Amino acid sequence: MSNQGYHVAVVGATGAVGQQMLKTLQERNFPISKLSLLASARSAGKTVTFKGETYTLQEAVPEAFEGVDVALFSAGGAISQRLAPEAVKRGAIVIDNTSAFRMTENVPLVVPEVNEKDLLDHQGIIANPNCSTIQMVVALQPLHEQYGLKKVVVSTYQAVSGAGAQAINELKTQAAAILEEKPFTPNILPCASDEKHYQIAFNAVPQIDKFQENGYTFEEMKMINETKKIMHMPHLEVAATCVRLPIETGHSESVYVELEKGHASVKDVQQLLASSEGITLQDDPSSQIYPMPADAVGKNDVFVGRIRKDLDRENAFHLWVVSDNLLKGAAWNSVQIAESLVKLGLLN
C-alpha cells in the first residue's frame, strides 16, 4: 500500500454492476491511490466521473494491469477468462464478479459474512458469487451455525437488472408499450444468447440463464453448487427454482429450510438473524412489516422477514429474503471482499 492507498482497476465500469462498484468504492471511501477504469475497445474513450474527477476509460488489455493492486472484474465471463490471469501475472488480486472461476478449485468463492477466512488461501483470483446465492447464504449461515442445516428449497423472485442495463431498458420500454397498447418485440430476456425471447413486463418467466441437461437452469445450478462451496457443505440438500419478474432491482427469495435441531421458535430465529452481521430483520406481520425489493434498493444489507415455523415439521422454517442484487448481490460484496483483503493484510 502506498501512503495514499491502492491502485484499483474496475473492468466493465460502464455496466449496471460497474457503475454500482464505483458508487460503492466512493461511499465506503476505499483507500485508492490510483484508479484505472477499463472496458472493451467499444467503450474505451468514454468518460466516467469518480469523486468529482473525470476518468477516461482505457481498453482492457493485459498491459493495463501493470501496477494494479486489486482489480474488480464485471464485464462478462469471457473477458474474465482472458484477462484475470493476465492481471494476476502482473501482481494484482482479482475479484471477479462473473461465473468464470466460481467453481474452480483453489479459487475462493467468498461472502465475507460467511467465509471470509477462505480469502487466506487465494491464489490471485477471488470469485464473487451469483447475486441470488449471496443473499441466501447470508441468511442461512447463522441458522447453520446455531441449528445445523439439512435441506433448503428456494424459489426466487429476480429483478431484470441481474441481466444488465439492456434488460432494464427492455422492461421499461415493454411496460410502456403494453400500457399504451402498442406492439413490442422481446429481444433480450430471459437470456440474451438464447434462441427465444419472451415478454417480461407484467409476466413471470421461469428461466434465468440457459437450461442444463438435467432440466435445471444454470442460475438454479449456480445457487445449488455455490451455496455448497461457500458454506463448505458439499452434502447440504439445496434445490432452486429461479424466476425472472418485472422488477427493476431487488431480488426476493422464498426459502424453506429444514434444520438439524428442532427446538427453535420463530422468536429465536428472529433474534438470531437480527443480531447477525449484514442482516436487517423486517418481520412484524401485525404492522405489515416485511421486506420488499422496492425498499431494499440502494441498501447494502440483506433483509429478512415473514419468518414462520412450518406447520407440520418441527424443525422447518419459512423465510422471505430480499436484497439489492446490484449491491450485496454484486458491487457491495466485491468491495466488501476488497475491504476484507485489506483487513486481513492480504493487499500490499
Add this chain to the structure above:
Amino acid sequence: MSNQGYHVAVVGATGAVGQQMLKTLQERNFPISKLSLLASARSAGKTVTFKGETYTLQEAVPEAFEGVDVALFSAGGAISQRLAPEAVKRGAIVIDNTSAFRMTENVPLVVPEVNEKDLLDHQGIIANPNCSTIQMVVALQPLHEQYGLKKVVVSTYQAVSGAGAQAINELKTQAAAILEEKPFTPNILPCASDEKHYQIAFNAVPQIDKFQENGYTFEEMKMINETKKIMHMPHLEVAATCVRLPIETGHSESVYVELEKGHASVKDVQQLLASSEGITLQDDPSSQIYPMPADAVGKNDVFVGRIRKDLDRENAFHLWVVSDNLLKGAAWNSVQIAESLVKLGLLN
C-alpha cells in the same frame, strides 16, 4: 330444467370475476332459460350485454332469487353470507366464489377434476375454492392418485386481478407514474381493508389478504386448509408463501412435492400430467417451453412445466404451475361446477 334450460343468477356481474362468468357461460353455451344479473344497490340499473341482449342489473335482494335454479355468487363474502341462504331457501343451488362458506362443514368445496363427487352431498351451497388453491390441486391430484402425496411446499407468484378490478387499475396507473417519474400513492394493495398500502408496480409484496395470528396470511391458510379439504387429506403436509406481483392476470406457483412412492421419473410425471383432465403440459427446456402467465390468460386449463426431480430426495419433485386466476381460479371453475351439477342430475 325447462325445455330451454335453467334460470341462472349471477351476483356481482360487473366485477372482474363476474364479467368472466358471463363470458364463460356464453362460451360454454350453458343452457340458460332466464338470466338474472344481480348487484349491489350502487350498481343496480347499470346494463350488461349477454349473447347480444342487454340486461339491466337488479339489486340483489332475497326476492330476486325466486325461481332461480342456480346462482353464481362473486360479490364479496358479506353479500354471500347474507344472501346465499336466502337463495337456497327459495330453491336455488348456490355456487359461491367467496371464502364465506369454504371451510363450513357440509359445504362441498369443489374442483371438478379432483372431487366432483362431493357435489352429491350438497345442501344448497357449494363453495368455489380460492384461485391459488384450485390450480395447485389440479396438478397435485394425479400425483396423489399415482404416487401418494406426503408434503407440499408452494411459493406463489400472484396477479393483481385476484384483488379485483380496482387493483388492476392501481397496477396500471402506478406503473405509468413510475415510468414517467411522477409521484403516486398506493391505496388498494396489498389488502384494501388493511392499514398500510404498498407500491405494487415493479415490486414484490409478500402479503395477500390479512395476517393471521400464526404469522401466515389468510391467503396462505386458505391454500393450506382448502387443499386438505378438497383432496380429503386432513393430514397432508402443506405450507404456502403467497406473494403479489406486478402481473395483471395469471397466477404462477413454484411447487415442491414429496411423494410417498419414490420411483417416478420426470418422464413418468410428465406423461401422467399430460394425460390428466384440465392440464396442459408445457415442458420442454431444450426449446425453452414452459408455462408463463402472459400465455395462460384467457385459457381454461392449468399449465404445468419445469418438472424436475429433486437432486437430493428420490421421492421429491419441483413443478411450475400457471393458470388464469379469473378463469380456472374463479369463473371457469364455478361454471364447471354448474356443468357438473347438470351432468350429475342435481339441477332440475
